[in-house]
Amino acid sequence: MRHALSIEPTPTSIPRAADQANIPSPPYLEIRDLWKSYGDFTALRDISLDIGKGEFVCFLGPSGCGKTTLLRAIAGLDLQSHGMIRQGGRDISILPASKRDYGIVFQSYALFPNLTIEQNIAFGLENTGRPKAEVAGRVAELLETVGLPAQAKKYPAQLSGGQQQRIALARAIAISPGLLLLDEPLSALDAKVRVHLRHEIKALQRKLGVTTIMVTHDQEEALAMADRIVVMNHGVIEQVGSPTEIYRHPTTLFVADFIGETNKFPARVLPDGQVEIGHSAFSCPTDGLAAGDAATAVVRPVDIIPHGADAHAVHSLDRPATPQNLIDAQVHEMEFLGMFWRTRLSAPRLGDQALVADFSVNAVRRLRIETGGVIQVEIPRERLLLYPRGA
Amino acid sequence: MSLAIDYAPPGKRLRQQTSRDDRVKLGFMAVIGLYLIVALGAPLFVMLSKSLSTYRFDLAAFEFQVSDETGKTWADAVTAEALNRDLGVVTEKDLATNSDGRLAATKFFPEFNFRSPVHYRIRGTADGAAFLVGSTLEKGIEWREYDSATFRRVVLRPASTFGIENFKTYFSTPALARSIYNSVLMASISTVVTVSIAFALAYALTRSCMPLKGLFRGILTIPILVPSLLPGIALVYLFGNQGVFKDWLLGYSIYGPIGIVIGSVFFTLPHAFLIILTALSVADARHYEAAASLKASKWRTFTTVTVPGARYGLVSAAFVVFTLVITDFGLPKVIGGQYGMLAVDIYKQVIGQQNFEMGAVVSVILLVPAVLAFVVDRRMQKRQVALLSARAVPYAPKPSGRRDSLCFAFSCLVSLFVLGMIAMCQIAALVKFWPYDLTLTTKNFAFDLMDGGGWAAYANSIKLALLTAIFGSVIVFAGAYMVEKADGFRLGRGVFHFLAMMPMAVPGMVLGLAYIFFFNNPANPLSSIYGTMTILVVCTVTHFYTVAHLTALTALKQMDPEFESVGASLKQPFHRLFFRVTLPVCLPAILNIGIYLFVNAMTTVSAVVFLYSTDTKLASVAVLNMDDAGDIAPAAAMGMMIFYTNVVAKLLHAAVSRGLLTRTQAWR
Numbered sequence A: 001m002r003h004a005l006s007i008e009p010t011p012t013s014i015p016r017a018a019d020q021a022n023i024p025s026p027p028y029l030e031i032r033d034l035w036k037s038y039g040d041f042t043a044l045r046d047i048s049l050d051i052g053k054g055e056f057v058c059f060l061g062p063s064g065c066g067k068t069t070l071l072r073a074i075a076g077l078d079l080q081s082h083g084m085i086r087q088g089g090r091d092i093s094i095l096p097a098s099k100r101d102y103g104i105v106f107q108s109y110a111l112f113p114n115l116t117i118e119q120n121i122a123f124g125l126e127n128t129g130r131p132k133a134e135v136a137g138r139v140a141e142l143l144e145t146v147g148l149p150a151q152a153k154k155y156p157a158q159l160s161g162g163q164q165q166r167i168a169l170a171r172a173i174a175i176s177p178g179l180l181l182l183d184e185p186l187s188a189l190d191a192k193v194r195v196h197l198r199h200e201i202k203a204l205q206r207k208l209g210v211t212t213i214m215v216t217h218d219q220e221e222a223l224a225m226a227d228r229i230v231v232m233n234h235g236v237i238e239q240v241g242s243p244t245e246i247y248r249h250p251t252t253l254f255v256a257d258f259i260g261e262t263n264k265f266p267a268r269v270l271p272d273g274q275v276e277i278g279h280s281a282f283s284c285p286t287d288g289l290a291a292g293d294a295a296t297a298v299v300r301p302v303d304i305i306p307h308g309a310d311a312h313a314v315h316s317l318d319r320p321a322t323p324q325n326l327i328d329a330q331v332h333e334m335e336f337l338g339m340f341w342r343t344r345l346s347a348p349r350l351g352d353q354a355l356v357a358d359f360s361v362n363a364v365r366r367l368r369i370e371t372g373g374v375i376q377v378e379i380p381r382e383r384l385l386l387y388p389r390g391a
Numbered sequence B: 001m002s003l004a005i006d007y008a009p010p011g012k013r014l015r016q017q018t019s020r021d022d023r024v025k026l027g028f029m030a031v032i033g034l035y036l037i038v039a040l041g042a043p044l045f046v047m048l049s050k051s052l053s054t055y056r057f058d059l060a061a062f063e064f065q066v067s068d069e070t071g072k073t074w075a076d077a078v079t080a081e082a083l084n085r086d087l088g089v090v091t092e093k094d095l096a097t098n099s100d101g102r103l104a105a106t107k108f109f110p111e112f113n114f115r116s117p118v119h120y121r122i123r124g125t126a127d128g129a130a131f132l133v134g135s136t137l138e139k140g141i142e143w144r145e146y147d148s149a150t151f152r153r154v155v156l157r158p159a160s161t162f163g164i165e166n167f168k169t170y171f172s173t174p175a176l177a178r179s180i181y182n183s184v185l186m187a188s189i190s191t192v193v194t195v196s197i198a199f200a201l202a203y204a205l206t207r208s209c210m211p212l213k214g215l216f217r218g219i220l221t222i223p224i225l226v227p228s229l230l231p232g233i234a235l236v237y238l239f240g241n242q243g244v245f246k247d248w249l250l251g252y253s254i255y256g257p258i259g260i261v262i263g264s265v266f267f268t269l270p271h272a273f274l275i276i277l278t279a280l281s282v283a284d285a286r287h288y289e290a291a292a293s294l295k296a297s298k299w300r301t302f303t304t305v306t307v308p309g310a311r312y313g314l315v316s317a318a319f320v321v322f323t324l325v326i327t328d329f330g331l332p333k334v335i336g337g338q339y340g341m342l343a344v345d346i347y348k349q350v351i352g353q354q355n356f357e358m359g360a361v362v363s364v365i366l367l368v369p370a371v372l373a374f375v376v377d378r379r380m381q382k383r384q385v386a387l388l389s390a391r392a393v394p395y396a397p398k399p400s401g402r403r404d405s406l407c408f409a410f411s412c413l414v415s416l417f418v419l420g421m422i423a424m425c426q427i428a429a430l431v432k433f434w435p436y437d438l439t440l441t442t443k444n445f446a447f448d449l450m451d452g453g454g455w456a457a458y459a460n461s462i463k464l465a466l467l468t469a470i471f472g473s474v475i476v477f478a479g480a481y482m483v484e485k486a487d488g489f490r491l492g493r494g495v496f497h498f499l500a501m502m503p504m505a506v507p508g509m510v511l512g513l514a515y516i517f518f519f520n521n522p523a524n525p526l527s528s529i530y531g532t533m534t535i536l537v538v539c540t541v542t543h544f545y546t547v548a549h550l551t552a553l554t555a556l557k558q559m560d561p562e563f564e565s566v567g568a569s570l571k572q573p574f575h576r577l578f579f580r581v582t583l584p585v586c587l588p589a590i591l592n593i594g595i596y597l598f599v600n601a602m603t604t605v606s607a608v609v610f611l612y613s614t615d616t617k618l619a620s621v622a623v624l625n626m627d628d629a630g631d632i633a634p635a636a637a638m639g640m641m642i643f644y645t646n647v648v649a650k651l652l653h654a655a656v657s658r659g660l661l662t663r664t665q666a667w668r
């Protein structure tokens, strides 16, 4: 899955990511050359990754890409086949789970059904030589922290899903672990509860300053919560970076496609440094590609500018005075999505493929864009991303 | 083009550092695995090898020398074979023997006189040749010299060879081989009848709105609580030579196939009924709604929705019934008359004729259908899982006058059959002499006046049932926990699970005989448990291991697999999680295992009939022996004692379960 354009998921990619996330050196968690196979099937392939102390990192990728497998390797629940993991300077590669230092929360909550909320949270605190009063105090404090002080005597089945997940969280942080692992903690919840809990988890993480890894297949969740996102696919790391970086500068077609919406066009690099899409040439950065190379051109719907509108003033700052890549397009369909209009355009210069563009409500009103009308749109040069074909 | 690196790096796969928990779990698994090997694997293996062992006196292997009257001058050495050729004292047929065979050396010396001063020498011509002097075993090719008085006590021992001779003998003895046909026939007929009735009953309970469903359900499970001997006894009273309904049989005798089939239907009905009931209970209402919206006729709905939905249940029930009938010993023993059945043949060969090798041969033959049925059934069950996991909407039947009254009438009829059999035994136990003298009496309960073990046997049975329930639950649950929750040791867990599934395919008679071979061998350090209560407990736990194991496994599988992960992340030892969470959550299942083992220990005859001693006679065996001795009324009385005990145990179990549930499982 690697090619010339991608940032290798090897230490070389780390300094760049580290600059943006301000990872203090040395990293708190280091993963080196990690592989995991189930029989003939390779679930993780040559994973290397550094995570700084106090960071909130999301593993993001489609279902089955190996996120959980990587998380469980870090937890010592499913040992990797090869590779090294170091936490806080200690080599934990082959330590059993019980000798590592982490708290974990699962999608299923995994609360003990026969124990009360209180007993669930206290489970990791008892049996450690702490006096009873101290344990009770800590439990009360944790219940306060997760906002459920009145539920101590209830059983898990008597709480809602969101409440149960908070208890699971409280149980995990009760032992003050150095690392908090969350495996799709919000996936089983209703959309509304999910968004709410998202903020709470993030706030809690900030307050405790605990290094956190969360697995999710929901890009919105990852973009909203993470300091850094690790995008995975088919057992490899595709890209590591801050949410904006991942969104703005996807280094592989997979990442571009997986995060946000995209228009994709087959393209070919021309000798003059332009690219041919459909029947015409477009101006576009072609680093790393040679003339004649087949490529896929990608542009996000939000990046397409209706001509004449200066609604995207921020972007227009770094745009050449004369717009490039201007094309005529006919509006086929318009769909009002509340914050913006999603339009389907057809442009003769792009061939017979439809172009999806999102226009602000403002721009639509000002430019009188309507179904059936013909407008000029610009595909900004620096927003047109190019990836080698087949990657 | 992902032609990138696609191979793992060189070097060995990492192995996790073992924790204390892992070692403790491994230790546990080894202990329980060892238990299953000792209690099941090894005895079966020994039995298998016995069935292939043939014993024969090898006359060429012994040489004699005889002195003159002075005891100093010796004649030429001569083999026993040569002597026999001249004398013909031992015929070819006498040479074939069993493992206990003995042949007096003096047979080859017609002029032998134990007072004579003549001395004898004997040696083997090969290392294996063995002979006894009194009870001392001698072996080898050294000459040994004895005076006449001692030589009188020299007996030759047979040589053992490995081969299928025993099987040849079996199949060339029509009386024996015919039992295969008989057993398969009886099992097949009983299966068809039982499964049909059970299906109709389960249908009535799930698809009609008839009244008294709970009561019918209770009545239909009664046969589980009595030994399979009991329906035999009831049939003797009802249709036997003095039976009130003897005429109903139109001159046919109840002793034989008719009795076997009726009795088999009685004692296998609850098993088939419960399996099919479960299968029908998970039916999906949406299928019925679809059928109704398609205006399908009732018959069409029945054949296209109801029957296919219960398909796996029906097949599973059929296999269970077939196996139960073909492996059952108690019923054909009581009611089978001269009709040969495999399980009874084992008993006759071993107890009647002391022919252990032939008993082993019949056992191996009986293993074949039982193992086959087991394997096929397991295959089918695997496929059913997908069917059950679909998200179904429970079906609620709507009232329908005709169907409901038909279902009600049929359920009444079958209930009458079940209750009638039990009532017959109850009456027989309480009256002086059915059907001629109906004055009430307690004399049939004076067990101490009869052979069979008396009240002590009843006490022993209770002791056995309690010990089996307690130790069995512990062993089974611990074993299932290891299979389900120990990570790693994939191979060990697989082998363990296989061993745990095996008892289901091993008929009780086979297990019992295997125990004789394995434990009644002085060379076995465990032989000291032979004839004690311990061996009865071990045997009974093993005999009923599989169902208990599956119950425990199901309960454990319903728990979130991440509990263990959470426990480890909280740095808690596994036993803390086990005792605080796993055990309490699974307590209802454990209690179910306990009562299952208790009831079966009370009623079982087949395995223990070979293993009890004078100190450990059992109630169920007493029923058998009293019936054998003609004390049929006391046998019925003892059978009823077993029934009462099981009813009480069931009620206690229900009360305890409920109590525990409300106290410790408030969360449910």
Ligand SMILES: Nc1ncnc2c1ncn2[C@@H]1O[C@H](COP(=O)(O)OP(=O)(O)O)[C@@H](O)[C@H]1O
Pocket: A038, A041, A043, A061, A062, A063, A064, A065, A066, A067, A068, A069, A070
């Ligand atoms: N115990 C296992 N045996 C075989 N394959 C497994 C096992 N666990 C996971 N896999 C496979 O590894 C891949 C990654 O799984 P996982 O890490 O759970 O994906 P996800 O990214 O959705 O969390 C999947 O294709 C899955 O089928």
Ligand SMILES: [Mg+2]
Pocket: A064, A067, A068, A069, A184, A215
């Ligand atoms: Mg996952």
